[in-house]
Amino acid sequence: ENIEKGHSMGLEQGQKLERKKKNIELITNLMNSLSISFSKAVELLKVSEDEVLEIKKYFEA
Template identity: 50%
Template sequence: NLGEMIARENIEKGHSMGIEQGQKLERITLIKNMTESLQCSMQRAMDVLKLTAGERKDVEEYFKS
């Protein structure tokens, strides 16, 4: 039972991490598309999407690299 419980917890953690990564990639794609199609700044695109401070940090870190 303990082994099954640990395995289940790890699966749930991995699943939520996968969802989180997918959401980050989706935000980055949206920002990139907006800046190119609408010819607006990254900051303006993030304002329009009403990103949180943490989400903004993720996007900014991606575009810095």
């Protein structure tokens, strides 16, 4: 049972990481193509607030 939970959590984290990478790519492309700000890009893409906070760290680095 614990192994299944661990496996499930691992898959979930992997999916979350992939979604984050994809969102970063989409945001970057949108910002470059339309010459818009990070805030406007995430608004247009309807990225959740939680994800915005995580992704924003990437853009500030």
